[in-house]
Amino acid sequence: xxxxxxxxxxxxxxxxxxxxxxxxxxxKALEGIARQPEQVGNLRSVGILFAALIEGLAFVAVIIGxxxxxxx
Amino acid sequence: MAEEKETPKAHExxxxxxxxxxxxxxxxxxxxxxxxxxLNQDGVAVxxxxxxxxxxxxxxxxxxxxxxxxxxxxxxxxxxEKQGIEAEIKVLEGQIATIKHEHGYYEAKTVGGILKIExxxxxxxxxxxxxxxxxxxxxxARHVLARIKTDQAPKGPLANAIEGLxxxxxxxxxxxxxxxxxxxxTPLFMTYFFFIFTCNMLGLIPFFGTGTGNIGVTAALGGxxxxxxxxxxxxxxxxxxxxxxLVPSGIPFLIQILLFPIELxxxxxxxxxxxxxxFSNMIGGHLVISNLLSxxxxxxxxxxxxxxxxxxxxxxxxxxxxxxxLLEVLVCFVQAYVFMLLSxxxxxxxxxxxx
Numbered sequence: 513x514x515x516x517x518x519x520x521x522x523x524x525x526x527x528x529x530x531x532x533x534x535x536x537x538x539x540k541a542l543e544g545i546a547r548q549p550e551q552v553g554n555l556r557s558v559g560i561l562f563a564a565l566i567e568g569l570a571f572v573a574v575i576i577g578x579x580x581x582x583x584x
Numbered sequence: 585m586a587e588e589k590e591t592p593k594a595h596e597x598x599x600x601x602x603x604x605x606x607x608x609x610x611x612x613x614x615x616x617x618x619x620x621x622x623l624n625q626d627g628v629a630v631x632x633x634x635x636x637x638x639x640x641x642x643x644x645x646x647x648x649x650x651x652x653x654x655x656x657x658x659x660x661x662x663x664x665e666k667q668g669i670e671a672e673i674k675v676l677e678g679q680i681a682t683i684k685h686e687h688g689y690y691e692a693k694t695v696g697g698i699l700k701i702e703x704x705x706x707x708x709x710x711x712x713x714x715x716x717x718x719x720x721x722x723x724x725a726r727h728v729l730a731r732i733k734t735d736q737a738p739k740g741p742l743a744n745a746i747e748g749l750x751x752x753x754x755x756x757x758x759x760x761x762x763x764x765x766x767x768x769x770t771p772l773f774m775t776y777f778f779f780i781f782t783c784n785m786l787g788l789i790p791f792f793g794t795g796t797g798n799i800g801v802t803a804a805l806g807g808x809x810x811x812x813x814x815x816x817x818x819x820x821x822x823x824x825x826x827x828x829x830l831v832p833s834g835i836p837f838l839i840q841i842l843l844f845p846i847e848l849x850x851x852x853x854x855x856x857x858x859x860x861x862x863f864s865n866m867i868g869g870h871l872v873i874s875n876l877l878s879x880x881x882x883x884x885x886x887x888x889x890x891x892x893x894x895x896x897x898x899x900x901x902x903x904x905x906x907x908x909x910l911l912e913v914l915v916c917f918v919q920a921y922v923f924m925l926l927s928x929x930x931x932x933x934x935x936x937x938x939x
Contacts, residue, residue, distance in 0.1 A: 564922045568861030575864040578871075 516584025523577030530570035534563045615870050617798060622702030623693040633690035637683050641691075644680050648673055710795035713782040721746070721778065750774060757925060762932030765820065769931070772812075776805070777924040784866060784916035788909055797866040799859070806859030809927045810852065817934035826934070851930075858926055865919050869912045876908060877901040 541559040545552055621631050655669045683689065692700035724746055728738045738744065753774060758766050780796060787794025795801050817826040830847040831840045877897060 560918060561922065561925065564861075564918045565926075568857065568864070568922075571864035571868050572857070572860045574868060575860075 514584045520577045520581050523573040526573035527570045530566050533566045618705040619702045625691050644676050648676050705793040706798040709793050717778045717782050773924050777920050781920035794866050799863050802859040802863040806855040810855040813930050813934045820935050873905050876904040
């Protein structure tokens, strides 16, 4: 029996963590905008930047999982 | 992806193919690299070579190797089985010979056994992107210099946009993060940004590959950032002092020794993650788009005639793919910007680590 299906569950967990992280960033950004509406530009840029950094990890996990699911 | 595992004969006839190529039934076909012109083993240049026979031969050679390994493991007295395995090997070698003597078998000529002499779709994309960026920036620079001579401000949206971006990068990114020593390297980081942005955006054109969707291209970009980081660090801090100052000071000596390999590995991994982030974002986006486009033609639908297949693809897949492509525009820009920002942070950190 191939263990590729178990490995792919692990990669899914990475994406779960990334989703949680980006959700937290979004929540804090919204709070910041609600407090100081004039800082919308700053908050938007910083939020998208950190979301892209976390998403990098998630995408790496997805691609490697894809490769392993095809080979295993 | 189950269609990929079928026997090589499966790509005759319509078995789930929605493309007019007639046999490529996997969604990765338009994302993988494709050879445009290559040098054959006997020195003849071949346009649009068919690389399927080469892959079949490769698979058959793999099977021969497996059978040989099995034959090695057999004992001395199992002669009958050994003869059976040798007969199978002969059959496979016969198949390889027939494939190789077919008209137009293509196997690339290699330099040193590793580098194939061929020009592929991704190479074309990278060349086009580089030419585009070069021509545009040089035209704008000429225009700006000509206007500066007569003491006027540059006119036109492109020149002003590039100047605005340059000012933002220099004043808000490079000087706060890297310090004044990094200002001469501003054009380098702008080049990275424009090149990656153009490469990414060109990938949104249908039937035109993504340059940065090739792991070789992104690994080269990440590796160049690594060379820049260590090179500039060694120039500004001294060759030995740079490596010694990788670990932060002010912590006990034993922990510093423990931390040193981690920091060393960390600086390599930082650039590696830069590479993987860019590659995965591009490949992920295009995979999603190609899978959505083929949504209307899976299963029983696939045995119908091509016009019906095309209609199904357009009706169901096209609106979804259009929506994802619009998101991809944002992802292209954000990934180029993140690459530039992180490389500024890494190189700036390497310049003055001892504060």
